[in-house]
Amino acid sequence: MAKRLTEEEETARVLGMYxxxxxxxxxxxxxxxxxxxxxxxxxxxxxxxxxxxxxxxAIIRGINDSKKLSEKKREELYDxxxxxxVAWCVASVNxxxxxxxxxxxxxxxxxxxxxxxxxxxxxxxxxxxxxISGMTIPHETVVKGDSKSASIAAASILAKVxxxxxxxxxxxxxxxxxxxxxxGYGTKEHIEALKKxxxxxxxxxxFLTKILGENV
Numbered sequence: 654m655a656k657r658l659t660e661e662e663e664t665a666r667v668l669g670m671y672x673x674x675x676x677x678x679x680x681x682x683x684x685x686x687x688x689x690x691x692x693x694x695x696x697x698x699x700x701x702x703x704x705x706x707x708x709x710x711a712i713i714r715g716i717n718d719s720k721k722l723s724e725k726k727r728e729e730l731y732d733x734x735x736x737x738x739v740a741w742c743v744a745s746v747n748x749x750x751x752x753x754x755x756x757x758x759x760x761x762x763x764x765x766x767x768x769x770x771x772x773x774x775x776x777x778x779x780x781x782x783x784x785i786s787g788m789t790i791p792h793e794t795v796v797k798g799d800s801k802s803a804s805i806a807a808a809s810i811l812a813k814v815x816x817x818x819x820x821x822x823x824x825x826x827x828x829x830x831x832x833x834x835x836x837g838y839g840t841k842e843h844i845e846a847l848k849k850x851x852x853x854x855x856x857x858x859x860f861l862t863k864i865l866g867e868n869v
Contacts, residue, residue: 663714670803671710673795677777678709682791684739686775687804688764690782691719691812693756695837696847696864697830697856698820699745700756702763703811704771704778706739707804713737716806718799719813731814734807741807742770743815752859761786767808781805827853839864 658666674685690702707713713733715726722730735741744766746759754762765787768778777791781798798805817836824832830846830853837843837855844864852861 660714664712667712667714667716667803668710670716670801670806673779673798673802674707674709674804677779682777684773684775684777685804686740686768686771686778687798687802687806687808688768688778688780689719689799689805689809689812690760690763691809691816692837693760694839695857696839696843696860697748697832697837697853698816698823699747700751700759700763701743701745701812701816701819702760702767703741703743703808703815704764704767704775705734705741705804705807705811706771706773706775707734707807708737708739711737711803713803713807716803716810718797718806719809721800722810724817727810727814727817730807730810734810738807740771740773740775741811742767742772743811744770745815745819748855748857751857755859756857758786764788779805781809823855827855 677685684706686704686706688704692700715730719727744763746763751759779802780794782794783796785794795801799809820832820836829850831842835843
Protein backbone atom coordinates (compact mmCIF):
# COMPACT_ATOMS: atom_id res chain seq x y z
CA MET A 654 0.00 0.00 0.00
CA ALA A 655 1.38 3.38 -1.00
CA LYS A 656 2.44 5.73 1.77
CA ARG A 657 -0.07 8.51 2.33
CA LEU A 658 1.55 11.87 1.65
CA THR A 659 1.21 14.86 3.91
CA GLU A 660 -0.43 17.94 2.43
CA GLU A 661 2.99 19.54 1.96
CA GLU A 662 4.40 16.40 0.30
CA GLU A 663 1.38 16.14 -2.02
CA THR A 664 1.71 19.80 -2.98
CA ALA A 665 5.39 19.23 -3.79
CA ARG A 666 4.53 16.13 -5.83
CA VAL A 667 1.94 18.01 -7.88
CA LEU A 668 4.27 20.96 -8.47
CA GLY A 669 6.88 18.46 -9.66
CA MET A 670 4.47 17.42 -12.42
CA TYR A 671 4.81 20.87 -14.02
CA UNK A 672 8.46 20.40 -15.02
CA UNK A 673 7.64 20.12 -18.72
CA UNK A 674 5.17 23.01 -18.64
CA UNK A 675 7.65 25.21 -16.76
CA UNK A 676 10.38 24.43 -19.29
CA UNK A 677 8.04 25.47 -22.08
CA UNK A 678 7.04 28.65 -20.24
CA UNK A 679 10.74 29.45 -19.89
CA UNK A 680 10.92 29.14 -23.69
CA UNK A 681 8.14 31.71 -24.05
CA UNK A 682 5.00 29.56 -24.38
CA UNK A 683 2.05 30.55 -22.20
CA UNK A 684 -1.02 28.48 -23.12
CA UNK A 685 0.12 24.87 -22.93
CA UNK A 686 -2.39 22.11 -23.57
CA UNK A 687 -1.97 18.55 -22.37
CA UNK A 688 -3.58 15.80 -24.47
CA UNK A 689 -4.32 12.14 -23.77
CA UNK A 690 -6.67 9.41 -24.93
CA UNK A 691 -8.76 6.65 -23.39
CA UNK A 692 -10.06 3.53 -25.04
CA UNK A 693 -7.58 2.49 -27.71
CA UNK A 694 -7.60 -1.15 -26.65
CA UNK A 695 -11.26 -2.12 -26.01
CA UNK A 696 -13.32 -4.27 -28.36
CA UNK A 697 -16.25 -1.86 -28.21
CA UNK A 698 -17.17 1.80 -28.06
CA UNK A 699 -15.54 5.04 -29.13
CA UNK A 700 -12.00 6.16 -28.46
CA UNK A 701 -11.96 9.38 -26.42
CA UNK A 702 -9.38 12.15 -26.17
CA UNK A 703 -9.17 15.27 -24.05
CA UNK A 704 -7.17 18.48 -24.18
CA UNK A 705 -6.66 20.61 -21.09
CA UNK A 706 -4.97 23.96 -20.45
CA UNK A 707 -4.31 24.38 -16.73
CA UNK A 708 -3.42 27.62 -14.95
CA UNK A 709 0.30 27.93 -14.23
CA UNK A 710 1.29 25.51 -11.44
CA ALA A 711 -2.34 24.94 -10.39
CA ILE A 712 -2.53 22.70 -7.32
CA ILE A 713 -4.95 19.85 -7.97
CA ARG A 714 -4.21 17.36 -5.22
CA GLY A 715 -4.38 13.73 -6.28
CA ILE A 716 -3.84 14.44 -9.96
CA ASN A 717 -2.02 11.57 -11.65
CA ASP A 718 -2.17 9.10 -14.52
CA SER A 719 -5.87 8.14 -14.59
CA LYS A 720 -4.99 4.43 -14.53
CA LYS A 721 -3.47 4.88 -11.08
CA LEU A 722 -6.65 6.36 -9.61
CA SER A 723 -9.90 4.82 -8.39
CA GLU A 724 -13.09 5.50 -10.32
CA LYS A 725 -14.38 7.60 -7.43
CA LYS A 726 -11.19 9.69 -7.34
CA ARG A 727 -11.28 10.22 -11.11
CA GLU A 728 -14.84 11.50 -10.87
CA GLU A 729 -13.88 13.92 -8.09
CA LEU A 730 -10.86 15.18 -10.04
CA TYR A 731 -12.95 15.52 -13.22
CA ASP A 732 -15.08 18.15 -11.46
CA UNK A 733 -12.07 19.99 -10.06
CA UNK A 734 -10.17 19.96 -13.35
CA UNK A 735 -13.10 21.25 -15.40
CA UNK A 736 -13.70 23.96 -12.79
CA UNK A 737 -10.09 25.15 -12.59
CA UNK A 738 -8.94 24.70 -16.20
CA VAL A 739 -8.34 27.72 -18.41
CA ALA A 740 -9.90 25.63 -21.19
CA TRP A 741 -10.78 21.99 -21.77
CA CYS A 742 -12.41 19.84 -24.43
CA VAL A 743 -13.30 16.16 -24.79
CA ALA A 744 -13.76 14.54 -28.21
CA SER A 745 -14.48 11.02 -29.41
CA VAL A 746 -14.43 8.92 -32.56
CA ASN A 747 -17.03 6.18 -32.77
CA UNK A 748 -16.50 2.50 -33.41
CA UNK A 749 -17.73 2.63 -37.02
CA UNK A 750 -15.14 5.25 -37.98
CA UNK A 751 -12.50 3.29 -36.05
CA UNK A 752 -13.29 0.32 -38.29
CA UNK A 753 -12.96 2.56 -41.37
CA UNK A 754 -9.67 4.32 -40.62
CA UNK A 755 -8.10 2.06 -37.91
CA UNK A 756 -7.63 2.80 -34.24
CA UNK A 757 -4.35 4.70 -34.57
CA UNK A 758 -5.76 7.21 -37.05
CA UNK A 759 -8.99 7.44 -35.04
CA UNK A 760 -6.96 8.27 -31.92
CA UNK A 761 -5.07 11.00 -33.78
CA UNK A 762 -8.38 12.40 -35.06
CA UNK A 763 -9.88 12.47 -31.56
CA UNK A 764 -6.79 14.22 -30.18
CA UNK A 765 -6.78 16.85 -32.92
CA UNK A 766 -10.51 17.43 -32.50
CA UNK A 767 -10.08 17.94 -28.75
CA UNK A 768 -7.30 20.49 -29.28
CA UNK A 769 -9.22 22.32 -32.00
CA UNK A 770 -12.29 22.39 -29.75
CA UNK A 771 -10.60 24.35 -26.96
CA UNK A 772 -12.30 27.70 -26.44
CA UNK A 773 -8.84 29.28 -26.11
CA UNK A 774 -6.24 28.17 -28.65
CA UNK A 775 -3.01 26.86 -27.08
CA UNK A 776 0.36 27.99 -28.35
CA UNK A 777 1.96 24.62 -27.53
CA UNK A 778 0.63 21.07 -27.10
CA UNK A 779 2.14 18.17 -25.16
CA UNK A 780 0.75 14.77 -26.07
CA UNK A 781 0.95 11.44 -24.26
CA UNK A 782 2.67 8.78 -26.35
CA UNK A 783 5.39 8.66 -28.98
CA UNK A 784 3.67 9.90 -32.14
CA ILE A 785 0.95 12.18 -33.47
CA SER A 786 -0.29 13.13 -36.91
CA GLY A 787 -2.19 16.19 -38.11
CA MET A 788 -1.23 18.53 -35.25
CA THR A 789 -0.52 21.97 -36.73
CA ILE A 790 0.23 23.76 -33.44
CA PRO A 791 3.81 23.48 -32.10
CA HIS A 792 3.93 20.29 -30.09
CA GLU A 793 5.86 17.37 -28.67
CA THR A 794 5.02 13.83 -27.58
CA VAL A 795 5.93 12.51 -24.14
CA VAL A 796 6.14 8.77 -23.44
CA LYS A 797 4.25 8.02 -20.21
CA GLY A 798 3.35 11.69 -20.16
CA ASP A 799 0.29 11.08 -18.00
CA SER A 800 2.61 10.39 -15.05
CA LYS A 801 5.09 13.19 -15.90
CA SER A 802 2.89 16.18 -16.79
CA ALA A 803 -0.01 17.64 -14.80
CA SER A 804 -1.65 18.86 -18.01
CA ILE A 805 -1.50 15.43 -19.66
CA ALA A 806 -2.65 13.75 -16.44
CA ALA A 807 -5.65 16.11 -16.35
CA ALA A 808 -6.46 15.18 -19.94
CA SER A 809 -6.16 11.48 -19.17
CA ILE A 810 -8.69 11.85 -16.34
CA LEU A 811 -11.22 13.76 -18.47
CA ALA A 812 -10.92 11.27 -21.32
CA LYS A 813 -11.21 8.22 -19.05
CA VAL A 814 -14.17 9.54 -17.06
CA UNK A 815 -16.01 10.60 -20.23
CA UNK A 816 -15.55 7.21 -21.82
CA UNK A 817 -16.54 5.32 -18.66
CA UNK A 818 -19.73 7.38 -18.41
CA UNK A 819 -20.62 6.48 -21.99
CA UNK A 820 -19.97 2.79 -21.34
CA UNK A 821 -22.06 2.76 -18.17
CA UNK A 822 -24.97 4.21 -20.14
CA UNK A 823 -24.61 1.70 -22.97
CA UNK A 824 -24.43 -1.13 -20.42
CA UNK A 825 -28.05 -0.42 -19.52
CA UNK A 826 -29.06 -0.97 -23.15
CA UNK A 827 -26.99 -4.16 -23.55
CA UNK A 828 -26.86 -5.77 -20.08
CA UNK A 829 -25.92 -9.18 -21.49
CA UNK A 830 -22.33 -8.08 -22.25
CA UNK A 831 -21.37 -6.82 -18.78
CA UNK A 832 -19.95 -3.55 -20.11
CA UNK A 833 -20.19 -1.90 -16.69
CA UNK A 834 -17.56 -4.36 -15.40
CA UNK A 835 -14.99 -4.58 -18.20
CA UNK A 836 -15.65 -1.24 -19.97
CA GLY A 837 -15.43 -2.98 -23.35
CA TYR A 838 -12.02 -4.58 -22.88
CA GLY A 839 -11.45 -8.16 -24.01
CA THR A 840 -11.95 -9.98 -20.73
CA LYS A 841 -12.92 -13.63 -20.58
CA GLU A 842 -16.47 -12.64 -19.61
CA HIS A 843 -16.75 -10.22 -22.54
CA ILE A 844 -15.42 -12.74 -25.07
CA GLU A 845 -17.81 -15.42 -23.80
CA ALA A 846 -20.73 -12.98 -24.21
CA LEU A 847 -19.58 -12.12 -27.74
CA LYS A 848 -19.51 -15.79 -28.70
CA LYS A 849 -22.96 -16.31 -27.20
CA UNK A 850 -24.77 -13.18 -28.44
CA UNK A 851 -22.59 -11.91 -31.27
CA UNK A 852 -21.56 -8.25 -31.55
CA UNK A 853 -23.88 -5.34 -30.79
CA UNK A 854 -23.94 -1.93 -32.46
CA UNK A 855 -20.99 -0.50 -30.53
CA UNK A 856 -18.54 -3.36 -31.11
CA UNK A 857 -15.52 -2.65 -33.28
CA UNK A 858 -15.86 -5.23 -36.04
CA UNK A 859 -12.21 -4.87 -37.03
CA PHE A 860 -11.19 -5.96 -33.53
CA LEU A 861 -13.29 -9.14 -33.53
CA THR A 862 -11.98 -11.23 -36.44
CA LYS A 863 -9.64 -13.29 -34.24
CA ILE A 864 -12.48 -13.96 -31.82
CA LEU A 865 -15.44 -14.51 -34.13
CA GLY A 866 -13.75 -15.25 -37.47
CA GLU A 867 -13.81 -13.30 -40.70
CA ASN A 868 -17.59 -13.04 -41.01
CA VAL A 869 -18.16 -10.53 -38.21
